[in-house]
Amino acid sequence: MAAPKKCVLITSKSASLHNDILGGYIDDYVGLIEKQYDILWWDDFLKNPELGLKVEGALIGPGVRQMRLPENLDKFPNLKVAANFGVGTDHVNVKLYNSRGIKISNTPNVLNNAVADHAMGLMLAAARNTVEGHKMATDPNCTKWPNDTNLGVDVSESTLGIVGMGKIGMKVAQRAKAFDMKILYHNRTKRSDEEEKSLSALFCPKLHNLLAESDFVVITCPHTPDTDGLFGDAEFDAMKKTAILVNVARGKIVNQDALVCALTSGKIYKAALDVTYPEPLPRDHKLLTLPNVIFTPHVASATLRTRLKMISCMLENITAGIAGLPLPNEVHAKE
Missing domain, CATH: 3.40.50.720 (NAD(P)-binding Rossmann-like Domain)
Structure with missing residues (x-):
C-alpha cells in the first residue's frame, strides 16, 4: 500500500x-x-x-x-x-x-523571460499608443481614421535606462539590444565587463545620470528598504519631459503621489504600470483618471x-x- x-x-x-x-x-x-x-x-x-x-x-x-x-x-x-x-x-x-x-x-x-517580455510589451504599448489606438479602432462612432492624431514615439534607437540589472534586468537588456537601443543601467554593483559588452550596456553609478539621458526607464529592481520610494519628486525632475516610465517590479518603489504630479505637470510623458500600491488601487485613485497611464493587473509573469x-x-x-x-x-x- x-x-x-x-x-x-x-x-x-x-x-x-x-x-x-x-x-x-x-x-x-x-x-x-x-x-x-x-x-x-x-x-x-x-x-x-x-x-x-x-x-x-x-x-x-x-x-x-x-x-x-x-x-x-x-x-x-x-x-x-x-x-x-x-x-x-x-x-x-x-x-x-x-x-x-x-x-x-x-x-x-x-519567470525572468515572461517579466522581461511584459516590460517590453508595456514599453511598446505606451510608446505607440496601443490602448488609445484600440479605443479609436473600436469606437462605434468612428467612420474614418484621423490623420496623424495618434502619433507615437520610436522605441528603436532610443535610450533605455534599466533600474536594477539583475536577471530580469539582463533579460530586458537582451530584448532592447534587438531594438538597437542604447542601454544604460543602474545597479548596486557593476556587471562584469563581459556581460556589459554582450549587451552593449553602460553602467551609471548615479541614478540621476541615467534618468537624465533615458527615453524609457524600466524598473526591475527588488523592493527593499533602500528602494522604497526610490522614485520621488527629485527623480521625476531629473527625467526627460518625453520619458516613459515602466514598472514591472513593485509598486512601493515609486512614490505614487509624486508620479501623479509628474504626469499631470508634464515632468514626464507617460507611465506604464504592472504594479501599484495597493493592488488594486482604490477606484477613486487619481492615477486611474490620467490619460497618460496604462495599467496591467500585476501579470508580468x-x-x-x-x-x-x-x-x-x-x-x-x-x-x-x-x-x-x-x-x-x-x-x-x-x-
Missing part, C-alpha cells in the same frame, strides 16, 4: 474559480499539486481549524489577501516550509516564519507555462523542506 500523501495548504476555493491574479489556483496548477500532495484549501481550514495539524507545507503569494497565515501559525504546528509564488518576498515576514522553524523559498529564474514552472519550483522546495533537506531556493531573513 502506498504511503499517504503529505498535506499542503493553498488559498481559498472561491479564489480559484477566478484567475491567479486574485491568488487562486487554476485547474492546471491544482492538478500539478495533487500529483504529489493532498490539498487543504484555506476555506476548509477556516471551517475546521483542526485540519491545520495535517499541514507540512504551504503555497503562499502576495495576491492571497484572504489567507491570514501569519496570524494563524499556531494552528499549523507541523508546518515546515512555505513556498512563495514569485521572486519578491517583501510581503513575507521571513523572520516570523523562521522563528517558528519554518523555512521560506521563492521562485527565481523561471502570468503565462501558463511560466506559472506552471513556478508551481513546480515551489513543489521542489516544499518537498525538500518536508524531508528536512536544504531548500533549492531558500530566502533568508534580512538582518
